[in-house]
Amino acid sequence: MTFFGVQEAIAAQLVRTVAGAELDRAALEERFARAAWTGIAEPGDGAAGVLVGALGPSRALTALIDRVPPEQLGVEVSDTGGQLDTADLTEAVARWQPRLKSALALLALRQAGRYGMRLLIPGDPAWPDGLADLGPHGPLALWVRGDVSALDRLARSISLVGARAATGYGEHVAMEASAGLVDRGFAIVSGAAYGIDGMAHRAALASAGTTIAVLAGGLDRFYPSGHEALLTRIVASGLVVSEVPPGTPPTKWRFLQRNRLIAAVSCATVVLEAGWRSGSLNTAGHAAALGRPLGAVPGPVTSAASAGCHRLIREYDAVLVTNAAEMAELAGEPAPEPGGDPASRSAEDTRVLDALSERTPRAVDDIAQRSGLSLATVQSVLGALELDGAASLRERGWVRTT
Amino acid sequence: MTFFGVQEAIAAQLVRTVAGAELDRAALEERFARAAWTGIAEPGDGAAGVLVGALGPSRALTALIDRVPPEQLGVEVSDTGGQLDTADLTEAVARWQPRLKSALALLALRQAGRYGMRLLIPGDPAWPDGLADLGPHGPLALWVRGDVSALDRLARSISLVGARAATGYGEHVAMEASAGLVDRGFAIVSGAAYGIDGMAHRAALASAGTTIAVLAGGLDRFYPSGHEALLTRIVASGLVVSEVPPGTPPTKWRFLQRNRLIAAVSCATVVLEAGWRSGSLNTAGHAAALGRPLGAVPGPVTSAASAGCHRLIREYDAVLVTNAAEMAELAGEPAPEPGGDPASRSAEDTRVLDALSERTPRAVDDIAQRSGLSLATVQSVLGALELDGAASLRERGWVRTT
Numbered sequence: 001m002t003f004f005g006v007q008e009a010i011a012a013q014l015v016r017t018v019a020g021a022e023l024d025r026a027a028l029e030e031r032f033a034r035a036a037w038t039g040i041a042e043p044g045d046g047a048a049g050v051l052v053g054a055l056g057p058s059r060a061l062t063a064l065i066d067r068v069p070p071e072q073l074g075v076e077v078s079d080t081g082g083q084l085d086t087a088d089l090t091e092a093v094a095r096w097q098p099r100l101k102s103a104l105a106l107l108a109l110r111q112a113g114r115y116g117m118r119l120l121i122p123g124d125p126a127w128p129d130g131l132a133d134l135g136p137h138g139p140l141a142l143w144v145r146g147d148v149s150a151l152d153r154l155a156r157s158i159s160l161v162g163a164r165a166a167t168g169y170g171e172h173v174a175m176e177a178s179a180g181l182v183d184r185g186f187a188i189v190s191g192a193a194y195g196i197d198g199m200a201h202r203a204a205l206a207s208a209g210t211t212i213a214v215l216a217g218g219l220d221r222f223y224p225s226g227h228e229a230l231l232t233r234i235v236a237s238g239l240v241v242s243e244v245p246p247g248t249p250p251t252k253w254r255f256l257q258r259n260r261l262i263a264a265v266s267c268a269t270v271v272l273e274a275g276w277r278s279g280s281l282n283t284a285g286h287a288a289a290l291g292r293p294l295g296a297v298p299g300p301v302t303s304a305a306s307a308g309c310h311r312l313i314r315e316y317d318a319v320l321v322t323n324a325a326e327m328a329e330l331a332g333e334p335a336p337e338p339g340g341d342p343a344s345r346s347a348e349d350t351r352v353l354d355a356l357s358e359r360t361p362r363a364v365d366d367i368a369q370r371s372g373l374s375l376a377t378v379q380s381v382l383g384a385l386e387l388d389g390a391a392s393l394r395e396r397g398w399v400r401t402t
Numbered sequence: 403m404t405f406f407g408v409q410e411a412i413a414a415q416l417v418r419t420v421a422g423a424e425l426d427r428a429a430l431e432e433r434f435a436r437a438a439w440t441g442i443a444e445p446g447d448g449a450a451g452v453l454v455g456a457l458g459p460s461r462a463l464t465a466l467i468d469r470v471p472p473e474q475l476g477v478e479v480s481d482t483g484g485q486l487d488t489a490d491l492t493e494a495v496a497r498w499q500p501r502l503k504s505a506l507a508l509l510a511l512r513q514a515g516r517y518g519m520r521l522l523i524p525g526d527p528a529w530p531d532g533l534a535d536l537g538p539h540g541p542l543a544l545w546v547r548g549d550v551s552a553l554d555r556l557a558r559s560i561s562l563v564g565a566r567a568a569t570g571y572g573e574h575v576a577m578e579a580s581a582g583l584v585d586r587g588f589a590i591v592s593g594a595a596y597g598i599d600g601m602a603h604r605a606a607l608a609s610a611g612t613t614i615a616v617l618a619g620g621l622d623r624f625y626p627s628g629h630e631a632l633l634t635r636i637v638a639s640g641l642v643v644s645e646v647p648p649g650t651p652p653t654k655w656r657f658l659q660r661n662r663l664i665a666a667v668s669c670a671t672v673v674l675e676a677g678w679r680s681g682s683l684n685t686a687g688h689a690a691a692l693g694r695p696l697g698a699v700p701g702p703v704t705s706a707a708s709a710g711c712h713r714l715i716r717e718y719d720a721v722l723v724t725n726a727a728e729m730a731e732l733a734g735e736p737a738p739e740p741g742g743d744p745a746s747r748s749a750e751d752t753r754v755l756d757a758l759s760e761r762t763p764r765a766v767d768d769i770a771q772r773s774g775l776s777l778a779t780v781q782s783v784l785g786a787l788e789l790d791g792a793a794s795l796r797e798r799g800w801v802r803t804t
Binding site: 040041042045091094095096097098099169172173251252253254256297298299300301302306307310313314319320321322323326347350351353354355365368369371372373374375376377 | 493497501571574575655700701702703704721728753755767771776778
C-alpha cells in the first residue's frame with residue numbers, strides 16, 4: 001500500500017476520525033482510498049467507477065500509483081462488464097495522474113476532520129440506495145456534514161429545485177410546496193442555491209422538517225457564501241452532502257454533476273421555476289434519465305422564469321404539478337380519493353330546469369315545449385326535482401326554487 | 403307536404419330569402435323542413451339526426467305531422483345503421499310533438515329574414531366539414547349572420563375559449579394568442595362570452611382577421627347583451643352562427659351543446675383560462691372526444707382561473723401551449739425549425755474553462771490537475787478554445803478571455 005503507507009499512522013488516524021467508527025486495517029485502507037479517489041477523479045468519471053468497482057478502491061489506487069500498464073488493468077476491468085477498453089483506461093490514467101499526490105488526500109482528510117465531516121462509502125448503512133442507479137457514474141464516496149440519519153429519510157423524499165433568479169411567485173410556490181411536503185412526511189432535497197433552492201430548504205427548516213443540501217464544491221467552504229448561515233442551520237438539523245473533498249471549488253462542471261446526485265437520491269424531482277436554459281433542466285434531465293418521476297410547476301406564460309418548466313412539460317413529459325399533494329402523488333403517495341362531486345344533474349334535469357322560471361309559474365305542456373322533452377318525461381323529472389327542492393308546484397304551474 | 407302546404411306561398415318566399423338563391427320546389431321543401439327541425443329538436447338530439455338522415459328532412463317531418471306510428475318509422479330507420487329502436491323513436495316523437503307547430507317555423511323564418519340571416523344546410527358549399535364528425539348529433543341546419551365566406555377559413559382555424567371570469571393575465575394571453583394566430587393566417591372561433599371569448603374575438607378583429615362566434619341562442623337577440631356591439635362588428639366582417647332558430651333563448655343545455663360546435667368546426671381548441679369546473683372544460687371534452695387537438699395555457703398555480711387549464715393538462719392530456727406559435731403547431735402547422743443553439747461546449751471544454759482564471763495565468767499541468775483531465779487533452783482543448791477566442795496564452799500561462 002504505497003500510497004497509504006507514506007504516512008500510515010497519520011492517515012489511519014485521520015480516516016478513523018471521518019469514519020466515526022473503529023475499523024480494521026483493510027477497512028481503513030478502503031476508506032482512505034475512496035477519500036483519495038474523490039479528489040483524483042472528477043464527479044461522474046465512469047472509468048474510475050468501473051476500475052474501482054472491478055479492483056476495489058484500494059487495489060485500483062495502488063495499481064495507479066505503481067503505474068501498472070493500462071492494458072494489464074484493462075484485462076481485469078473487462079471482467080466487470082463495464083464498458084471500458086484499454087484506450088479508455090490509458091486516457092483515464094493520463095487524466096488522473098496529475099492529481100495523484102498523497103498530500104492532497106491527507107490534506108482533504110485533515111480539513112474534513114476539522115469541520116466535523118463524515119465520509120460515507122458504498123455499503124455504509126446510511127449510503128443512499130438511489131445512487132446505485134448511477135452505475136459506474138455514481139459517487140465513489142460522499143463527504144457529509146450534519147446529521148447522517150437524515151439520509152434514512154430519503155425513502156420518502158423529493159427534490160425541489162429551480163432557478164436562482166426566482167420570482168416572488170416562484171419563491172411563494174417553493175415555500176408552500178416544501179412546507180406542504182414536510183407536513184406529509186417528506187424530506188426535502190435541494191442544492192442550496194439562491195432563489196428556489198434556498199426557499200425550499202428554509203421552508204423545510206421552518207416546518208421542522210428534514211432537509212438535505214447537495215453541494216457542488218467541498219464542504220469546508222459553503223457556496224454560495226450568502227447561504228453560509230442557511231447551510232449552517234441545515235448542518236444543525238439536516239445534512240449537507242458533497243462528493244468532492246474539502247478544498248475543491250465548485251465549478252460549472254461540478255454543478256452539472258451535482259445535479260445528478262440530487263436527482264438520484266430522491267424519489268422524485270420537481271422543478272418549480274426555471275428559465276429556458278436553466279441548470280434545473282439539467283437536474284430534470286438526470287431525473288428523467290434515471291427513471292425518477294419528474295414534475296414541473298407551471299407559471300404565467302409571460303414569465304421567463306417559468307419558460308423552462310413549460311418546456312419540461314411540453315418536450316420532456318414532465319408531469320404538471322400545482323401543489324404539495326400533487327407532488328407527493330408524483331413521488332409515489334397514493335392519490336387522494338376524489339372528493340364527492342356535488343350531485344350532478346342529468347341532461348333531462350338540466351333541460352327542465354332551463355325551462356323553468358323562478359317567478360313565472362309554467363304548465364307542464366309549456367315546459368315540455370321549452371325543454372324539447374315529452375310530457376311524460378317532464379312530469380317525471382319535475383317530480384324528482386320537487387323532491388330535491390329544486391322545483392315546486394304553485395297554483396298556476398311549476399317554478400324553479402333555489 | 404302537409405306542414406309546408408299550410409301557407410305554401412309565404413313559406414316558400416321566406417325560405418328563398420334565407421337561402422339566398424333560387425331553388426326548385428324540392429330544395430325549398432328540404433330547406434323549410436330543416437329550418438323547422440332546428441326548432442323541433444333540441445341541439446344534439448341524435449334521434450332527430452338519425453331520422454332526418456334516413457328519411458330526409460322533409461319526409462321525416464311529414465311522417466311526424468302525419469303521426470306515422472313509430473314502429474313503422476323504426477323499421478325504416480334501422481336501415482341506416484343508426485342506433486335507434488322503436489322505443490327510442492316513440493320517446494323522441496313524444497318530445498318533438500309539443501313543438502310541432504307550423505307557426506313556429508314560419509315565425510323563425512320571418513325573423514331570420516328580418517335580421518338578414520342565412521340558413522345553411524348540409525351539402526351547401528359553405529357547410530363546415532368538421533361537423534360531419536358529430537354524426538347524428540350534428541346540427542340539422544345552421545342559422546348565420548354575416549359573411550358566409552368566413553366559413554371557408556375554417557380549414558385553418560382554431561377555437562380560443564375560456565372563462566367568463568377571466569383575469570387580466572388571461573385576457574392578455576388571449577389577446578396575444580388571437581392576434582398572433584391571425585398573423586399566421588388562422589381564423590379565430592369562439593363563443594362570444596365575456597372574458598376570454600370576447601377578448602379572442604376583439605383581438606382578431608383588431609388584427610383584421612376572420613372571426614366566427616358560435617352562439618347558444620337565436621341570432622335575433624345577441625347574448626350576452628353587453629356584447630351586442632362586439633357581435634354586430636363580427637357580423638360586419640366575420641360570421642355569427644347558431645343551430646337554434648331566432649326566438650330561442652340560450653339555456654344551460656344549449657350552451658353545453660353549442661360548445662360541441664365550437665370544438666367540431668375548428669382544427670384545434672385551446673383553453674386559455676378556466677376555473678376548476680368551467681364550461682370551457684366541456685368544450686375541451688368535446689374536442690378530445692372528436693379527436694381534435696386540445697391545448698391549454700398554464701398560469702400561476704395560485705390563480706383559480708388557471709386551475710381548469712392545469713387540470714386539462716394533468717388529467718385530460720391537453721397539450722401545454724404558451725404562445726401563438728405553439729397553438730399553430732397544435733392545429734397542424736409544421737413546427738418551426740429549432741433555432742441554432744449557441745455553440746454548446748463539450749464536457750471537456752467546460753472542465754478546462756472551469757479551470758481557467760480570467761486574471762491568473764495558469765500552466766498546462768496546473769490546468770490538468772484542476773480539471774481532472776490529461777495533459778494531452780488539456781493541450782488540445784486549449785488549442786480549440788484559443789481559436790474560439792475563449793482562452794489565450796500569456797507569457798506566464800493560459801487565461802480565460804470573454
